[in-house]
């Protein structure tokens with residue numbers, strides 16, 4: 100199975116050699132799929148998916164978390180999925196500091212939320228108000244790693260990538276959609292419709 104994975108990754112890389120090709124890839128996002136998907140290695144079914152990006156040619160692809168970890172040595176996904184699992188069982192627990200940092204880097208949480216959470220990350224006894232804030236931040240992780248959010252984000256990125264080759268296209272609106280997505284972890288129905296209309300109108304694939 101893993102030869103199929105290395106072949107697929109090499110095809111999307113600049114280098115033709117696995118050892119250097121795999122160094123070109125960085126972790127971007129992790130999400131849990133609702134429909135079962137097939138990994139690049141051919142393994143089916145997979146649910147925990149990582150989106151990785153090639154740092155040189157900006158190609159991106161989705162790989163099952165186990166393969167990302169085993170063959171590309173990328174560990175971020177593991178940490179995220181462990182935290183998701185824990186919070187789905189008990190939403191009053193804490194995510195790991197690495198996952199908190201991931202949300203902060205992706206601008207899903209504010210400075211205040213980031214500071215509050217790290218200051219109270221090991222606290223077992225919290226006031227009800229503090230607990231509400233922790234749960235609200237936990238929910239942001241669950242929303243941000245949902246299938247729905249990921250598909251909106253990949254649609255936004257599709258348009259942004261396409262627009263690099265199409266200078267006549269005004270990116271103002273799509274940039275504002277991306278900012279709004281980063282702030283809320285999702286798009287409103289109205290925003291999703293507008294995004295799909297752009298994709299259709301310009302024939303973006």
Ligand SMILES: [Zn+2]
Nearest residue numbers: 138140163166
């Ligand atoms: Zn795989």
